[in-house]
Amino acid sequence: MDSKKFTVIIEKDEDDFFVASVPSLPGCHTQARNMEELYPRIREAIELCLDEET
Numbered sequence: 001m002d003s004k005k006f007t008v009i010i011e012k013d014e015d016d017f018f019v020a021s022v023p024s025l026p027g028c029h030t031q032a033r034n035m036e037e038l039y040p041r042i043r044e045a046i047e048l049c050l051d052e053e054t
Contacts, residue, residue, distance in 0.1 A: 004050075006022050006024060006025065006046060007022070007023060007024065008020050008021070008022055008042055009021050009022075009023060010035075010038065013031070016033075017031045017032065017033060018031060018032055018033070018034065018035060018038045019031045020032075020038055020041070020042040020045075022042070022045070022046060022049070025046065025049040025050075027049065028045050028046060028048075028049040029045065030042050030044075030045045
């Protein structure tokens with residue numbers, strides 16, 4: 001797979017979950033209780049969004 005770079009916006013919601021979204025991929029977002037869980041989840045979400053585009 002080609003290497004691509006995306007801007008990821010990470011915010012903390014009112015329940016103290018970290019929420020990550022990718023502005024350039026509408027609907028591409030995920031959440032986790034901590035950053036260690038969030039990183040692999042957003043990578044997977046990006047891969048799934050890219051798969052849907054093809």
